[in-house]
Amino acid sequence: MSAVITHAMDTWRHIRAEFQDLLEARYAAAENALGPALLNRRGWEAGIDPMSLFYGPRTRVDAYASRELLDWFAEHGRTTYTEFETQYLEAMIDPGRDTTIQEADPWSLAR
DSSP: OOHHHHHHHHHHHHHHHHHHHHHHHHHHHHHHHHTTTTBOHHHHHHTOOTTHHHHSOHHHHHHHBOHHHHHHHHHHOOOOHHHHHHHHHHHHHOTTSOOSOOOSSOOOOOO
């Protein structure tokens, strides 16, 4: 395999692992703050894995997240992989750049 492809795949694996660490930390923080109140009734009845609300599509969050979790996301953010990857790569290109994860589109509670 080409050295370029190998490097790209190694970089992708590294970024995915970093993103997984971020997801797990945010999930633990939300669980500590909210206890079992991550899912709404529909989510509980459907047997939804609460962790999926941290990486699944926004429609899943809208359908199954509790009001408390929606408020938690509004305060703490919900970074998608695409946002994380973009910011990670920008920080690699410009090492002096602020590497704090920023939400590309602020979480809106307007319904």
